Amino acid sequence: MWKWLHPYAKAEHSYALAGKLMPWFLVLTIPSFIIGIVWGLAFAPADYQQGDSFRIIYIHVPAAMMAMAAYSTMAIAAFIGLVWQLRLAEMAVAAAAPVGAIYTFIALFTGAAWGKPMWGAWWVWDARLTSELILLFVYMGIIALYNAFSDKVLAGRAASILTLVGVINLPIIHFSVVWWNTLHQGATITKFEQPSIATEMLIPLLIMIFSFATFLGVMILYRFRSELLQREQHRAWVIKLVQIKGRG
């Protein structure tokens, strides 16, 4: 059943596949970002109680969702890397970590900027905000751990284990607003009931989420390719690749 996947355990095949996929993700990112941001910031109606301030949702929510999506991706890759001992999967973990960290930072930053005018405080130590901050620290821990080893095989394994340890945080972030009293409001979209946002506000938000997701794909693929080249720089296929590029 999984036979078709086997060639991609070879670095050069994965490198080529990532290179083929990347432009498609980029093609999807750019128009959806432009449409989403213009629609959201200029044409979507203002909120009945927060006025125009609510528009920060078009950055905040996609960034927060993708911060968690990036982590889920890393956790799956780490799991595969540890069990099947695939170096490539561990490289994917290392490739995705900084991207996820940046998304988390964006979510925290826009959240603070939103909190000040609406709640009256930049930061509150409630369960949602704190667990999101822990996610940022976990990301930074993974990046630091991966870079702490000069032996990258060992580094990949250590980073993968830390990634799996941190995965506990994901359900905590998501359900923090349900389990505890928080200042942060509950989920708007990611719940089983109807999303509690008007349709004309929801559509640009979904477009922005799509755009952030495809951009996450672009960044991970790009970094994955760089990681591959760096890790395999003395291998025959990389040397051959460089020679071909050098001539052309």
Add this chain to the structure above:
Amino acid sequence: MNPRRKKRLLITCSLIFGLSLAMGLTLFALQQNIDLFYTPNEILEGKNETGVKPEIGQRLRVGGMVLTGSVKRDPDSLKVSFDLVDNKAGQVTVYFDGILPDLFREGQGIVAQGTLKSKNSVDAFEVLAKHDEDYMPPEVADAVKGMSNLKTEQ
């Protein structure tokens, strides 16, 4: 699946399971400390989970809805007092001296931080507005008036 992989699969799964269990127990034990605020009912009757009542003079946060018609402003200063209610029987009076957030109004969810002055009153030094997760244009809000913006805490 060869035995070595099977062994690694087992180790990895038990790592995740063990950690989730440890984390789950930790959070369960810390349950009452992770809540950001007491609801008015919890101040009067004690925490929902443990029944622990806050003591007078204790620093705490109280979160609830501003009772309509309860906001009293001092004409000469920024002093203001209002009652917070929840979806149970609790009602707590909050005294505050300062600038209220823009979203503050009757029927709005509020989290106030301060010290418990008497059984059912809080001297607040910070008042934060809590908004809900519903977003809609003003026209829609007018149409469903009194429904969504009067929602209580979960």
